[in-house]
Amino acid sequence: MATDYDASRKSEEEQKEESLEALRLTSGEQDKSSGKVDEDETEAAESFELPGADLSHETLTVEVMPRQADEFTCTRCFLVQHVSRRSATDSDHCHDCD
Numbered sequence: 001m002a003t004d005y006d007a008s009r010k011s012e013e014e015q016k017e018e019s020l021e022a023l024r025l026t027s028g029e030q031d032k033s034s035g036k037v038d039e040d041e042t043e044a045a046e047s048f049e050l051p052g053a054d055l056s057h058e059t060l061t062v063e064v065m066p067r068q069a070d071e072f073t074c075t076r077c078f079l080v081q082h083v084s085r086r087s088a089t090d091s092d093h094c095h096d097c098d
Contacts, residue, residue, distance in 0.1 A: 010018075067073065071080050076097035087098035 067080050070083050072083055072086060073080050074094040074097055075092040081094045085094045087093045087095050
């Protein structure tokens with residue numbers, strides 16, 4: 001941005017008045033919008049799932065299959081893993097837990 005050094009300069013008193021006026025304008029705008037709420041609290045609360053909530057009306061959308069012959073249950077993380085994920089042939093731990 002180019003600066004015109006020949007232009008008349010404002011006095012310190014004029015600069016203070018302008019800055020005070022700008023502050024009054026911005027503070028007035030903040031006061032008007034500070035009481036407004038963008039989101040309805042009841043709608044936001046309905047979207048949260050609380051721990052221990054009653055889910056008896058929910059239906060399971062994933063097919064649950066029993067453990068297969070080539071799988072094992074890790075005794076540390078309790079996840080069903082493929083036998084190739086076993087840390088040792090005689091161990092019941094997966095690679096992540098070992």
